[in-house]
Amino acid sequence: MAGFVEGADRAQSTLLPECLDDWVDESNPVRFIDAFVDGLDLKALGFAGVDPADTGRPAYHASVHLKLYVYGYLNRVHSSRRLEREAGRNLEVMWLLQRLAPDFKTIADFRKDNGPAIKKVCARFIEVCRKLDLLKTASVAIDGSKFKAVNNRDKNFTKAKVERRRKQLEESVSRYLSQLDTADLQEQTEAITLKTIRLKDKLEKLHSEMAKLDAMEKQMLASPDEQISLTDPDSRSMATSGRGSGVVGYNVQVATETEHHLIIAHEVTNVGSDRSQLAKVAKAAKEVLQVDKLEAVADRGYYHGEEIKACADASITVTLPKPLTSGAKSEGRFGKQDFAYLADEDVYRCPAGEKLRYYYTNEENGQKLRNYWTNACRHCALKPRCTSATPRRIKRWEHEHVLEAVQERLDRNPDAMRTRREVVEHPFGTIKMRMGATHFLMKTLPKVAAEMALAVLGYNLTRVINIVGVARMMEAVRA
Known part of the structure; x- marks a missing residue:
């Protein structure tokens, strides 16, 4: 095509084959991933598959899978099957894995079996951020967000759901019995006989479903929070900000430092409320930042006297608004x-x-x-x-007096809540966008926590690459 940039002839032979290293320039993030993982003591972190087995077929080293997952979560590829395809067609992955191509089952098992170690890798990257002087501000914003689990809402049962479903079944039984009574009063033709048989079959199925519902109710009432999920047993039904909406999933807590918006601490819980999470997340952030005093800002969902007192005792200054729970104001009386x-x-x-x-x-x-x-x-x-x-x-x-000090700080800094929103809601939006369908792929809390650690690592990697570039990151990891 004359007048346009022309590509190379696919059939053109070369005297020497091109080196794979030539396809990956020095500023490519995969070079940092390679150096970062190679610099980790995977055995000390608790990874399985670090030492070769004495018998059997040789296995892939743990570093191969870890590099693949870090690359995948950096580039919005989370599925083990998609990662398997990338290993066979993506030049960056070929370079990173030295042309190794594990199958999807082996890839999936690595993530499933190495959750605690993967969480430690996420923490080790924060050490790289410290070397890059990105953690100089002793100030964090704390927030939580609900993430969907691999559990349909119809496979989650609470007391209200069971009662609502039982009422629906009873209404259906009553309706079919009424139709049977009507059929008995009519002349018995072949059509009426078939209808009667069909109605009796439906009634039998409804009675069977009611028996299953009774068994489900006993199991539900026996659980500590009177709630069960069938697909992912650790997931829970949680309310979201939208009125009348909810999600069956997990509540992810993060502490984001306010200067570069890096997630320095996170925790996955299956408790829908944020009220009992403030002190734990704030203390984790303080430990990561290695400071004597920490400033933390959160929304009104975290307001709980005991939690705020625990933060004050740990030299953590919190700022958050108090929710108006008293009915006096709404009734026109003094609060x-x-x-x-x-x-x-x-x-x-x-x-x-x-x-x-x-x-x-x-x-x-x-x-x-x-x-x-x-x-x-x-x-x-x-x-x-x-x-x-x-x-x-x-x-x-x-x-x-501890709670009054919190209100005084908020009165002195009324923009604190807007700052909190700008700092901590951005990471959640980015992570959910990267997850695509915005739900976890794994089941049970420990495995979901490992998946979240990889998502946080991918987010932090992207932030640091945009802030300092790959070259400086390579210097920090080699220092």
Whole structure:
């Protein structure tokens, strides 16, 4: 085609064959993957297949599979079958694996059997980031996101789902019985006889399904959280941000440093709520950053007094908004936040200017609460806007000052929540986009955790390549 760039003749012979190394330039990320994995002590990390077996057919070294998986998750190729195809047609993979081509079953078994070791590799890459001076900011944003499991919603059972399904079955039985009664009153023709047989078959199937549902209910009620999943037993039904929506899957927690948006700590849980995750994730991030003090910002879903206190005890300063759970505001009455605490007098000042003094301490749900009130309420003009009880009582947790400090920090920095959203929601969006169908391929929590570690490693690799380039990464891994 004259006038266009012409390709090489496929039938053209060359005196010497081209070297495979010529196809992979020095800035190609596969060179870093090769150097990074070769620099790891895979045996110390706990990988199987590091030492050759004394008998039998020689196996692939663990480094071969690890390099293949790191490359795959960097390039949005997660399936073991797709990785098998890449090993036979992708020049980068041919270079990386030295033309080795494991079959998909061997590739899949490596990921399945080496979960804890793969998580340690993800942590080792953070050490490379430290050498590159990318972890200088002692500040993180914490968030959680729901990821789908390999478990259809119809294969997950909760108490409400079982009751709803039983009601549907009972309505179907009632409808078919009514149709049978109608058929009995009609003249018995061949068509009516066939219809009766068909209805009885349907009723038999419904009774069988109800028996299975009863057995499923017993199994469900015996589980700690009264919930079971048939395909992936560790997955759980979780609410999502959309009203009336939900997902059967896992809750992935991450701590993202605020300067370069690198995920420095992550955890996969099957607990749908974030309220009990704050301290654990924040402490893990502090340990990774190797700092004495850490600043962390999270959303209101993490607000829990005990968790915030645990962070304060660990020298972690958290900033997050308090959810408005009291019904007073929605009913047009004063909320607790309208009562000012005067620390020097240990009293609360109400909107009418009266002081509520301390009377006694009691314990509720494991927390020691100080009780305050005043006898001036019965004659107060603002009482209809305050309380329907005789005195308005205020309860104060013994560590309430920790929660008040959190609110003060938020008041001083009202943009903290916007910063949190910009920092920590970007990694989740990127990882889910890379996963394609946005669901895990593995089953059970330990295997899903290994898959998530590879996804986090692929995300962090992409970030660091874009920030410093492959050349500097190679220098850091060889240092």
